[in-house]
Amino acid sequence: xxxxxxxxxxxxxxxxxxxxxxxxxxxxxxxxxxxxxxxxxxxxxxxxxxxxxxxxxxxxxxxxxxxxxxxxxxxxxxxxxxxxxxxxxxxxxxxxxxxxxxxxxxxxxxxxxxxxxxxxxxxxxxxxxxxxxxxxxxxxxxxxxxxxxxxxxxxxxxxxxxxxxxxxxxxxxxxxxxxxxxxxxxxxxxxxxxxxxxxxxxxxxxxxxxxxxxxxxxxxxxxxxxxxxxxxxxxxxxxxxxxxxxxxxxxxxxxxxxxxxxxxxxxxxxxxxxxxxxxxxxxxxxxxxxxxxxxxxxxxxxxxxxxxxxxx
Numbered sequence: 001x002x003x004x005x006x007x008x009x010x011x012x013x014x015x016x017x018x019x020x021x022x023x024x025x026x027x028x029x030x031x032x033x034x035x036x037x038x039x040x041x042x043x044x045x046x047x048x049x050x051x052x053x054x055x056x057x058x059x060x061x062x063x064x065x066x067x068x069x070x071x072x073x074x075x076x077x078x079x080x081x082x083x084x085x086x087x088x089x090x091x092x093x094x095x096x097x098x099x100x101x102x103x104x105x106x107x108x109x110x111x112x113x114x115x116x117x118x119x120x121x122x123x124x125x126x127x128x129x130x131x132x133x134x135x136x137x138x139x140x141x142x143x144x145x146x147x148x149x150x151x152x153x154x155x156x157x158x159x160x161x162x163x164x165x166x167x168x169x170x171x172x173x174x175x176x177x178x179x180x181x182x183x184x185x186x187x188x189x190x191x192x193x194x195x196x197x198x199x200x201x202x203x204x205x206x207x208x209x210x211x212x213x214x215x216x217x218x219x220x221x222x223x224x225x226x227x228x229x230x231x232x233x234x235x236x237x238x239x240x241x242x243x244x245x246x247x248x249x250x251x252x253x254x255x256x257x258x259x260x261x262x263x264x265x266x267x268x269x270x271x272x273x274x275x276x277x278x279x280x281x282x283x284x285x286x287x288x289x290x291x292x293x294x295x296x297x298x299x300x301x302x303x304x305x306x307x308x309x310x311x312x
Contacts, residue, residue: 005143006115007088009126009152009159016122017115018090020143020161024109029218079145090150090161092137098153101136105149105164112152112159123159130154193251200254208280208287277306285309 003019010016033042046055062079063071090112114123130137131154139150149164173180217231224231277285285305289297292312300308 004110005141007090007141009112010089010091011126011137014122014126016119016126018112018119018123019115021111021113023111023160027212027215029215029222076145090139090141090152092139092152094138095133095135096138096151098134098136098151101151101164104170107148107163107165110161110163111155112161127154127159130159193254197254206287208284277309
């Protein structure tokens, strides 16, 4: 895997050369564009709007529009020159409790690994210290011409880096929404029943229990069309609950939530016995490897995980 960024992690007077790797894999189905009724591909090109000629990527510069309609042109090298630390420094400015950071600030997740084997000792020291204190380092760095706020924290055998939105990037709902829906209020019995519903549906966070079913349906559609079959349409969304039926709907939901929770352990024990590894997602394989305490699982790809689980 190729790193997306390389530089130095700095904590006080300790500096460790590191590399940043994407920890998230995109499973979205990507389509090409065609003109309807033909097999002709549609392509986008960089075209000079005055001459109509295609422009080579190397000849493209950025332009910022001023209030009078004129543009200030900026070369890519000029942006690199003004980047703090020349885009190579990841300096921890302070530490914070992870629970104090609102999830609204989180953006993307990366792995942060030592650049070379010789730097593993100071890296491991910082990793262990962060895990022991349960703190996350607040830092800033420049990636692809943009400065990011980030959290550096301990993961399972590796540091994790989460890019964050700056406070100025987040919109204020009181300013953007004409009327905040939360101001409608709630009555006593309905509120109690809603709290009971949340309690009835509460369960241990198991990310492997969830998968992208829409992408699965897209693959089914593609397979069916390639074989000349049709796919059964999905069910229509539920009708909005009428205000007069709200209490009754909450009451039935509580009962359904309680019965649903009783079924969860059975599904878990079935998977724990002898699951068909080929049917499990990468996240489910990771979780199963964690349950069986497979060593080195954090660095394994899907094939290696399946092989290790079959041997366990």
